Amino acid sequence: MPTHFEIHDSFISEQNQKTNDWVKEDYEHLSKKLRRQNVDIEDLVAKAQGFRFAIPSWGVGTGGTRFARFPGAGEPRDIYEKLEDCGTIYKLVRSTPAVSLHIPWDKPEDAGDLREFARQRDLHFDAMNSNTFQDQPGQKHSYKFGSLTHPEKSVREQAIQHNIECIEVGKALGSKAHTVWIGDGGNFPGQQHFRRALERYLESMREIYAALPDDWRVFIEHKFYEPAFYSTVINDWGTSYYCARELGPKAFCLVDLGHHAPNVNIEMIVARLIQFGKLAGFHFNDSKYGDDDLDSGSIKPFQLFLIFNELVDAELNKEPYFSPAYMLDQSHNVTDPIESLMMSGVELVRAYIQAHLVDRQELTDAQAKCDPLRALATLKQAFTTDVAPILAAARARAGGAIDPIGTFRASGYRQRKAEERPARKGAAASGIV
Numbered sequence: 456m457p458t459h460f461e462i463h464d465s466f467i468s469e470q471n472q473k474t475n476d477w478v479k480e481d482y483e484h485l486s487k488k489l490r491r492q493n494v495d496i497e498d499l500v501a502k503a504q505g506f507r508f509a510i511p512s513w514g515v516g517t518g519g520t521r522f523a524r525f526p527g528a529g530e531p532r533d534i535y536e537k538l539e540d541c542g543t544i545y546k547l548v549r550s551t552p553a554v555s556l557h558i559p560w561d562k563p564e565d566a567g568d569l570r571e572f573a574r575q576r577d578l579h580f581d582a583m584n585s586n587t588f589q590d591q592p593g594q595k596h597s598y599k600f601g602s603l604t605h606p607e608k609s610v611r612e613q614a615i616q617h618n619i620e621c622i623e624v625g626k627a628l629g630s631k632a633h634t635v636w637i638g639d640g641g642n643f644p645g646q647q648h649f650r651r652a653l654e655r656y657l658e659s660m661r662e663i664y665a666a667l668p669d670d671w672r673v674f675i676e677h678k679f680y681e682p683a684f685y686s687t688v689i690n691d692w693g694t695s696y697y698c699a700r701e702l703g704p705k706a707f708c709l710v711d712l713g714h715h716a717p718n719v720n721i722e723m724i725v726a727r728l729i730q731f732g733k734l735a736g737f738h739f740n741d742s743k744y745g746d747d748d749l750d751s752g753s754i755k756p757f758q759l760f761l762i763f764n765e766l767v768d769a770e771l772n773k774e775p776y777f778s779p780a781y782m783l784d785q786s787h788n789v790t791d792p793i794e795s796l797m798m799s800g801v802e803l804v805r806a807y808i809q810a811h812l813v814d815r816q817e818l819t820d821a822q823a824k825c826d827p828l829r830a831l832a833t834l835k836q837a838f839t840t841d842v843a844p845i846l847a848a849a850r851a852r853a854g855g856a857i858d859p860i861g862t863f864r865a866s867g868y869r870q871r872k873a874e875e876r877p878a879r880k881g882a883a884a885s886g887i888v
């Protein structure tokens with residue numbers, strides 16, 4: 456039995472042959488349609504090929520809820536196997552050359568070796584992520600009542616050192632950013648002094664900020680509830696923005712789509728952060744009720760499009776400090792994580808390309824003439840355009856799959872991994888529970 460099964464380029468192009476003619480036909484038709492709107496389809500293919508986003512290492516493992524996790528056969532057991540799966544996703548969709556690591560889950564024994572392993576798969580490392588929301592075996596102080604904002608200095612100090620260690624690991628891996636999300640908050644009214652907790656956060660973050668290399672950025676990720684259910688210290692984008700400003704020019708605000716109260720206008724938050732020069736980037740996912748970590752575009756595709764509408768508007772306007780880091784942050788509880796990540800990735804590129812189809816002159820004119828229906832119709836025209844042939848062409852021309860999920864299934868990758876990766880006794884769960 457050969458170990459480390461890989462999907463070969465020749466297999467992908469063989470599979471592509473099956474649907475190539477149809478894609479060509481659809482592409483021609485769309486190309487004509489777009490020409491009527493003065494849009495060159497080739498420009499959009501180039502845009503689709505240029506759109507890049509990172510895979511979170513924890514996303515390739517099966518996720519779960521606080522009730523249960525149902526691990527799938529053949530899921531990755533360590534960071535090397537996670538990188539193998541990330542490499543497979545990259546091969547098939549061609550837009551995910553970066554992986555985001557979570558420390559200590561992915562702490563490498565030999566960073567040089569891991570970097571080389573990634574390089575061989577054309578992968579590199581995106582933002583590092585610290586973890587002070589769990590206690591680790593042998594850890595001196597507990598984070599039960601907080602980490603960077605804990606009332607006791609010794610606990611805060613331990614959490615600060617952990618973040619600095621993440622930056623050190625990231626330096627060895629070639630990363631350029633560090634994301635800080637803390638679970639700190641309160642479960643009971645009165646449990647925390649709101650202002651003092653935030654002061655302690657800033658005091659801790661200043662030390663982490665001081666450890667950043669010159670060409671690094673730090674991303675502050677807010678979240679309004681969970682694991683704390685009454686209050687969280689970094690609860691919303693306003694608090695995040697205040698902290699980023701206080702910390703300095705290397706600090707930015709990260710938007711995880713699941714971290715807002717229901718019905719909040721996230722695209723507007725995105726626009727505000729762009730305008731204030733503090734948008735770090737995204738953790739993409741979708742949500743129905745809370746931080747559900749569902750697959751991107753599975754619940755509210757129009758919202759995803761509206762977010763990309765703001766991003767593309769900023770890109771075209773060349774807004775200062777606009778350099779968003781894109782990542783998926785999802786929990787795949789009932790699907791094959793590789794399939795979910797590929798499908799979600801396609802949804803991101805779709806929304807990005809559709810946003811490029813918005814007739815900006817028409818929209819500006821409708822806004823100036825106070826014509827809300829024409830404004831909406833302009834957005835809807837872009838949103839309802841089926842750009843699938845553009846996405847398929849972008850992938851296929853780069854050596855990827857016209858049908859990533861069909862090709863993945865036909866390859867037998869997961870079955871082969873189930874043979875290669877028998878469950879290890881006592882192995883840690885590889886996804887989020």
Ligand code: PSV
Binds near residue numbers: 513678738784887
């Ligand atoms: C928290 O819910 C979060 O979105 C943060 O990004 C964490 O790093 C990630 O999920 C994994 O728990």
Ligand code: MN
Binds near residue numbers: 711784
């Ligand atoms: Mn997140």
